[in-house]
Amino acid sequence: MVDITMNGEDITVEDGKTVLHAARDNDIYIPTLCNHSELSPYGGCRLCLVKIEGFRNYVPACTTPVSDGMVISTSEEGLNDLRKGILELILSEHPSSCIVCDERDECLELHGESTKAGRITGCRFCPNRRSCDLFDVVEKIEFNDFRIPVEYKELPLHRADPFVQRDMSICILCGRCVRVCEEIRGVGAIATVHRSHDTTIGTAFDQPLTDSGCVFCGACLDVCPTGAISSKTTRWAGVPDETVTSNCGMCSNGCRAVMQFKWGKFTNVEPVQDGDNWGQVCLRGRFASVTTVNSPMRLEYPKVRTGDIQQPVNWEKALDAVVEGLKAYSPDEIGVVASPFMTSEDAFLLQKVFRSIGCENIATASKMIGPLQMAWRGQVDRITSIGTRDDIDDADAILIVGSDLSLDNPVLQTRVHKAAEKGARTFIVTEHPHNAYRGADVLEEPCPTGLMEDVIAALDSAGSCEGCSGDGDHEGGWAGTIAHTLMAAERPVIMLGQEPFAVEEDGVAVSSLILKLFKAVSGKALLILWDGPNVQGLMGSACVPGIGLDGELLKEAGPNKPPLGDGIKALLLTEPVSDIPDGVEFVAYMGPYPFDGIERADVILPTCTYADSVGTIVAMDRLVGSIETRARPPTMAKRDFQVLMDLGGRLGAEGLSNIEDPYDISTSTFVDYHIGKHIKEMDVSADCGPVDPSSPVNPAGKWISGPLRYRGLDITEASEDLGAVVRKWGWTE
Amino acid sequence: MAEDLKVQIERAEEVWNTLQAKGDVIYLGTASCGIAAGIRQVSEAITEHLSTGDRDVELVEVGCIGMCCFEPMIYVQTGAKAPVVYGGLEPKDIPKLLDGVYGGDYENDHLLGVIGDGFDGLQSIYDHPMVAPQKRIITENAGLSDPVDIDHYLARGGFKGLERALSMTPDEVVDEVLRSGLRGRGGAGFPTGRKWALCRAAEGAPKYMICNADEGDPGAFMDRSILEGDPYRVIEGMIIAGYAIGCDEGIFYVRAEYPLAIERLEICMAEAEKRGFLGNNILGTDFSHQLTIKKGAGAFVCGEETALMASIEGKRGMPRPRPPFPAQKGLWGKPTNINNVKSVSSVPSILRAGADWYAAVGTDSTTGTAVFCITGKINHTGLIEVPMGITLKEIVEDIGGGVANGRSFKAVQTGGPSGGCLPADKLDLTVDFESLTAAGAIMGSGGMVVMDDENCMVDVAKFFISFTQYESCGKCPPCRIGTKKMKDLLEKITVGKGEDGDLETLERLASTVKAGSLCALGGTAPNPVLSTIRYFRDEYEAHIKDKVCPAKACRELIAYTIDAEKCTGCTLCARNCPTSCIEGETKEAHVIDTDACVKCGMCITSCRFDAVHKIDSPPSQCADEGQGGGD
Amino acid sequence: MNRIITLQEEVPNVYKLVVEAPDVARRCKAGQFAVVIPDEKSERIPLSISDWDPEAGTVTLYFLEVGVSTMKLARRKEGEEIDFMGPLGRPADIENYGTVFIGGGCYGVGAILPIVKALKAAGNRVVTAIEGRSHWLLYNKEELIKHSDRFLRATSDGSEGTKGKVRNVLDEQVDLGEKFDIAFFFGCTFMMMKSSKRAKELNIPCRVYLNPIMVDATGMCGVCRVNVDGMVKFACVDGPEFDGALVDWPLLFKRNRQYVAHETLAFQHNKCELHHHAAGDDGGGQCD
Structure with a gap:
């Protein structure tokens, strides 16, 4: 510890902390603009200058480490004038009518929200006017008058890029965006460019963001103090009516995020600083989500088919039509498809309603579960990941197969970059290697089965190669190198993405090779990047054949027919499928979006997305997250929970009386479903004995899940910007 | 004495002496300035x-001895006598001069002096008024030996400093430099010995030694002249510093605009390595040192040490x-020591001749010598090395030979864009860090520009602030925005649009930029403005209140007229005027149409009868649209 | 459809649009406006007409970018065609009142030009004043100087002319002894409200040009109804010029705020209808 005196007060501070930390810990106010708790000190804006005895001139508090016996004064006479002088310089090039105009508040109150201008030229045109760091400093320092000429930098307005708009004329060059992009996300898509008065933030040679490596994570938006970098689609919502901390439901990473709601609509997403996603979100969770949830394509009215017209009706008629439709068939002829985008409670309720009327043909729309069951049963006690996302941090070797983390689980990319920077050798085997990160070897492999076989083969020689640190390139090409590196590593992490599961056989082959490899190199963590946000949750909600309530692989499972197999005459879909078998006579579809082939549905029940429902989901590393909302579903849409309760009542399902809201289900049913905790991981050492090969597994095929889908909707249709990014990255469905 | 070093020195002296004793040699001054001249x-x-x-005459290319006003220069050595220096030559003068010299007649109007003691009534070059008051330590070899010939360097005492240093412990070497009182020549004047001690004591390896040869100041060319004239000296200094601090890698950060200096450095580094002074096991000891060159990309800010290191890191x-x-x-987060070329170049002499010998030169607060580039309105422009403590008057009048073409002295600017302007009554100031800083200027890297009554101090301030404004890296608002606001204000004043209150705003801005800026570029950028306001406030007020430029330099505030009596009607000015706005019949007094006149000054330079003069002419006050409007 | 001749950003966020519309140019009068539709999925945007040239058959308008439709308009390219309909609205009452004060703010700086010209032609002594948040937001100055007897300016930050608004200029001129027979104010609702209140205090009659939300702008839909002197008036056919002292300003503000939610969410689904970006284009997404 170090003792210093600040403003005459004696303080003890931890060694290595800066003067700013010391001041903040003892709530002494020092103005800052370029400083940010998560970023390296920059010392650029010069507002945090303080007087320290022994130093000739003022010294920035944010970069100066404390040392014993320092005597610091943070608000001397000369200092306040200097800070006002510096602030005057910054504001002289920033549209500052919000400071000089005395009728600001009355005008804003009468006009209501900001005018949605192209260039921000003053307070009424500014989306940030109620949440601007610059204005907080102005008020704290009591700056109010200009005595030097003001000007507008009139730099070009960049808004041709997807999602992100850059209006550098109001930028104060605090450098936070450049640092977060470089230090946290490891992308470095933007930098300080040009010099002297023309210095601004931009890309090399002013190329579009799509060419400069930007992954559109929006981290720069979060740290920008003035709104120079803003989101084209959500910047005008202004201060939300309500905010709630919830989990994102777009991919299996289940990031914690602050959801903002206004006018009963979902308007914006901001990351949670101390969540499990390291204060980061991604282009799907932050940008595409809002546009998708509020998309005009949302289903709004229940419909019942009369002839070949799907007639909008009220809920009574629609639900009665479903009951009538199903009653015409024996329970064994009914098939139920559960959507991996539903919350665990809704999925549990779905299977409970149908099992109570004797229908067992229930399955989950995920391409990955079936093949993993076939590959792993008999060797493991349950189908889950091992270890958690935090194991990536101190991994010394990482192998990612079947994904390049650009569109599924993008936030993991920050951790992989950090580990690679610390020396972990990283291999990425993917079909879409557009997004090579620094320090990772990226191999383009449409079908990795062959490569995985070679890696397993190379394992035996890898073991015998003493003293090899694995970082050189070994004989046997990439396979040899991967084998050697993983063998040499103490804490290797393996991640399995969804690409190989496009074809069932490949899925099975790669899954078993990955498990074999994991055991051979005694890996630290094996993370399954599911092809849906709540696949793990649905496995625990008895919506997957052959898997019990707490996710355990059953040796003998009850009778079960694949819902889209032969013999099925009636279908209840909560997730669109590529094609509905001809034998099916009655189709009821329950979901928020239409899909091509929806004309075959006899009844359509409009329900909700994650952003307007309540419940829990389980992320890829078994982390349980809660979902809350303040949004009203559009027009007549209802939450899946309410629809299923109503339908259950009409179908005479028992055991629903003691359920009022989703949490009644989760507290009673899911034993270790504690939010924020990880449910039990699989045990590779369990002796599970032979399994009857005929016992049912989750059927593969006909599912259309994938990183560009949300409950069947191709989200690039809802968000044109995401379409532009995806086209640029060479993704095709 | 490492065995083979003694052998090398003997062979070198042999080479040098045979050259001295050669019948006929002509030395050519070929530094960049010589080539340009x-x-x-x-x-x-x-x-x-x-x-x-x-x-049979041998031609030998040598560096430059700093007498730029006399370039191009040759030294003729005949009959094994000391070479005689001739300056200000043109190709057509050569036949007459050589025939004269080889005929025994050394006298002609190009004669400057003899390198060494005079003979046959010829005066020694060291008695020349420009050279006499100088004390040449860093520049002792410059211009006298072939810069890339290692034997010349060895013969004139080269590498003896290194050899002595290697015989001492690193701490003793640091102490030697500390006792010599050497202070950083980059501009700040921080004691070099203490700097080395701090770096030596810091934990972390590897350590780095950097020679800052960015030299971005406009009008400063001493580092170039040393690098081009005596590269071995700088190399020796770097190796000694590396040994003292304990780092085995040294980096020359040279601006890309000095190609000749870089070329000669590369040749000398290769030669030094071949001769065992560089690379592994230097002079048989277990000390090894590598030197590399990193070219600067032309940013003045990269002369600042942390920006320089960022530039090296890419x-x-x-x-x-x-x-x-x-x-x-x-550099790369490791302990690093950065010294300017002149500081590094002083180290070999300190080690060779000892700390006390060096401390005896100059004043006790600022020991050793200062290298200045004296330029501007002065007769003897050039590079000089003078003992600290010399007065400005001696530099301007004695060495500099007084103000050119008889005009009156007005001010001298020292320290380039970070320095200040000192008026006539400050001429008796002694040259050392403290007194210059007290007067509002700084020692800086050593640029010294003399100005006469035709220089407008507001314009000079505008020139320097425009330079620092353009060179600002843009990271911190005081420098990025403050210097621009100051430049705009000065521009407004020099075009006659100044209002009262502008001077106070200028001073307020200057204090914000000076106190708020992150590095020395912004921290010292206001100095030229503040010092010109301090000593020439009346000139500023003349520009603002009366819209008049006392020095008649600011174009918007003057007009050109022809004095009817003196004008003989020779029509020369009319024919040279680019906008042909001068009318008049031959033999008749001519008249300038002031509206069309672009004030280029061609008429003044072409008139042989001193008939054209500049007069004050405040710009017409166009009615501010606000009041008059459409009336 | 009418061809765009010029479309350029005069000052930050204010665009000058010159459209080829010979029939409109022939019949324009001061105070009238036109409806512009950038593409099929945009609103019908009412914009005041700033100038017209019957010989060349062109009409000039200044508009601010304030939402998705005006953004689409601002990003159109010269030479392309847009829907253009006008002139609409009742022309301004132009008489020889004596000495008139005309104040313009934001888009009003462009819109007051025809009124200044008309009043000057009618023999009035015309004092024009324009306001903006800062000196870099004032435009169209040369034209206004040409047709005004006196031309004054005001900026919120005092960087040019009077520090403050047009109504502060009005105060100054009245203190200097100017006698105004009538005042005209053209700008955002807040500016017109405050200026009318000030004119009323100085008992100078005043006219304002209201900017309610409009749909068909020909008197059918009633969206643009405003309350003037207790009576419901349609701004598109009875206005846009009204007596500033009699306007129910709070109602106008409330009506203009009705569709804030839709205007905001519209940015999420704004698709570039015009330059349909085929798959695999340079990924630029929306046009610049």
Whole structure:
């Protein structure tokens, strides 16, 4: 510890902390603009200058480490004038009518929200006017008058890029965006460019963001103090009516995020600083989500088919039509498809309603579960990941197969970059290697089965190669190198993405090779990047054949027919499928979006997305997250929970009386479903004995899940910007 | 004495002496300035002239001894006597001069002096008024030996300093430099010995030694002249510093605009390595040292140490706040020591002749010598090395030979864009760090510009602030925005749009930029403005209140007229005027149409009868649209 | 459809649009406006007409970018065609009142030009004043100087002319002894409200040009109804010029705020209808 005196007060501070930390810990106010708790000190804006005895001139508090016996004064006479002088310089090039105009508040109150201008030229045109760091400093320092000429930098307005708009004329060059992009996300898509008065933030040679490596994570938006970098689609919502901390439901990473709601609509997403996603979100969770949830394509009215017209009706008629439709068939002829985008409670309720009327043909729309069951049963006690996302941090070797983390689980990319920077050798085997990160070897492999076989083969020689640190390139090409590196590593992490599961056989082959490899190199963590946000949750909600309530692989499972197999005459879909078998006579579809082939549905029940429902989901590393909302579903849409309760009542399902809201289900049913905790991981050492090969597994095929889908909707249709990014990255469905 | 070093020195002295004793040699001053002044054409004329005779004359290219106003220069050595220096030559003068000299008649109007003691009534060059008051330590070899010939360097005492240093412990070497009182010549004047001690004491390896040869100041060319004239000296200094601090890698950060300096450095580094002074096991000891060159990309800010290191690391050259100081966390986060070329070049002499010998030169607060580039309105422009403590008057009047073409002295600017302007009554100031800083200027890297009554001080301030404004890296608002606001204000004043209150705003801005800026560029950028306001406030007020430029330099505030009596009607001015706005019949007094006149000054330079003069002419006050409007 | 001749950003966020519309140019009068539709999925945007040239058959308008439709308009390219309909609205009452004060703010700086010209032609002594948040937001100055007897300016930050608004200029001129027979104010609702209140205090009659939300702008839909002197008036056919002292300003503000939610969410689904970006284009997404 170090003792210093600040403003005459004696303080003890931890060694290595800066003067700013010391001041903040003892709530002494020092103005800052370029400083940010998560970023390296920059010392650029010069507002945090303080007087320290022994130093000739003022010294920035944010970069100066404390040392014993320092005597610091943070608000001397000369200092306040200097800070006002510096602030005057910054504001002289920033549209500052919000400071000089005395009728600001009355005008804003009468006009209501900001005018949605192209260039921000003053307070009424500014989306940030109620949440601007610059204005907080102005008020704290009591700056109010200009005595030097003001000007507008009139730099070009960049808004041709997807999602992100850059209006550098109001930028104060605090450098936070450049640092977060470089230090946290490891992308470095933007930098300080040009010099002297023309210095601004931009890309090399002013190329579009799509060419400069930007992954559109929006981290720069979060740290920008003035709104120079803003989101084209959500910047005008202004201060939300309500905010709630919830989990994102777009991919299996289940990031914690602050959801903002206004006018009963979902308007914006901001990351949670101390969540499990390291204060980061991604282009799907932050940008595409809002546009998708509020998309005009949302289903709004229940419909019942009369002839070949799907007639909008009220809920009574629609639900009665479903009951009538199903009653015409024996329970064994009914098939139920559960959507991996539903919350665990809704999925549990779905299977409970149908099992109570004797229908067992229930399955989950995920391409990955079936093949993993076939590959792993008999060797493991349950189908889950091992270890958690935090194991990536101190991994010394990482192998990612079947994904390049650009569109599924993008936030993991920050951790992989950090580990690679610390020396972990990283291999990425993917079909879409557009997004090579620094320090990772990226191999383009449409079908990795062959490569995985070679890696397993190379394992035996890898073991015998003493003293090899694995970082050189070994004989046997990439396979040899991967084998050697993983063998040499103490804490290797393996991640399995969804690409190989496009074809069932490949899925099975790669899954078993990955498990074999994991055991051979005694890996630290094996993370399954599911092809849906709540696949793990649905496995625990008895919506997957052959898997019990707490996710355990059953040796003998009850009778079960694949819902889209032969013999099925009636279908209840909560997730669109590529094609509905001809034998099916009655189709009821329950979901928020239409899909091509929806004309075959006899009844359509409009329900909700994650952003307007309540419940829990389980992320890829078994982390349980809660979902809350303040949004009203559009027009007549209802939450899946309410629809299923109503339908259950009409179908005479028992055991629903003691359920009022989703949490009644989760507290009673899911034993270790504690939010924020990880449910039990699989045990590779369990002796599970032979399994009857005929016992049912989750059927593969006909599912259309994938990183560009949300409950069947191709989200690039809802968000044109995401379409532009995806086209640029060479993704095709 | 490492065995083979003694052998090398003997062989070197042999080479040097045979050259001295040679019958006929002509030395050519070929630093960049010599080449620019036309030494190549002169040497062609020499070879062509010699081909007609049968004399066997060896031509030897040497560096520059700093007498720029006399370039191009040659030194003629005949009959094994000391070489005689001739300056201000043109190819057409060569035949007459050589025939005269080889005929025994050394006298002609190009004669400057003899290198060494005078003979046959010829005066020694060291008694020349420009050279006499100088004390040449760093520049002792410059211009006298072939810069890339290691034997010349060895023969004149080269590498003895290194050899002595290697015989001492690193701490003893640091102490020697500390006792010599040497202070950083980059501009700040921080004691070099202490800097080395701090870096030596810092933990962390490897450590780095950097020679800052960015020299971005406009009008400063001493580092170039040393690098081009005596590269071995700088190399020796770097190796000694590396040994003292304990780092085995040294980096020359040379601006890309000095190609000749870089070329000669590369040759000398290769030669030094071949001769065992560089690379592994230097002079048989277990000390090894590698030297590499990193070219600067032309940003003045990269002369600042943290920006320089960022530039070497391949990043954008932007400074970062200190502490942590480079000695603790510098290049690649490792302890790093950075010294200017002149500081590094002083080290070999300190080690060779001892700390006390060096401390005896200059004043006790600022020991040793200062290298200045004296330029501007002065007769003897050039590079000089003078003992600290000399007065400005001696530099301007004695060495500089007084103000050019008889005009009156007005001010001298020292320290380039970070320096200040000192008026006539400050001429008796002694040259050392403290007194210059007290007067509002700084020692800086050593640029010294003399100004006469035709220089407008507001314009000078505008020039320097425009330079620092353009060179600002843009990281911190005081420098990025403050210097621009100051430049705009000065521009407004020099075009006659100044209002009262502008001077106070200028001073307020200057204090914000000076106190708020992150690095020395912004921290010292206001100095030229503040010092000109301090000493020439009346000139500023004249521009603002009366819209008049006392020095008649600001174009918007003057007009050109022709004095009818003096004008003989020779029509020369009319014919040279680019906008042909001068009318008049031949033999009749001519008249300038002031509206069309663009004030280029061609008429003044072409008039042989001193009939054209500049007069004050405040710009017409166009009615501010606000009041008059459409009336 | 009418061809765009010029479309350029005069000052930050204010665009000058010159459209080829010979029939409109022939019949324009001061105070009238036109409806512009950038593409099929945009709103019908009412914009005041700033100038017209019957010989060349062109009409000039200044508009601010304030939402998705005006953004689409601002990003159109010269030479392309847009829907253009006008002139609409009742022309301004132009008489020889004596000495008139005309104040313009934001888009009003462009819109007051025809009124200044008309009043000057009618023999009035015309004092024009324009306001903006800062000196870099004032435009169209040369034209206004040409047709005004006196031309004054005001900026919120005092960087040019009077520090403050047009109504502060009005105060100054009245203190200097100017006698105004009538005042005209053209700008955002807040500016017109405050200026009318000030004119009323100085008992100078005043006219304002209201900017309610409009749909068909020909008197059918009633969206643009405003309350003037207790009576419901349609701004598109009875206005846009009204007596500033009699306007129910709070109602106008409330009506203009009705569709804030839709205007905001519209940015999420704004698709570039015009330059349909085929798959695999340079990924630029929306046009610049």
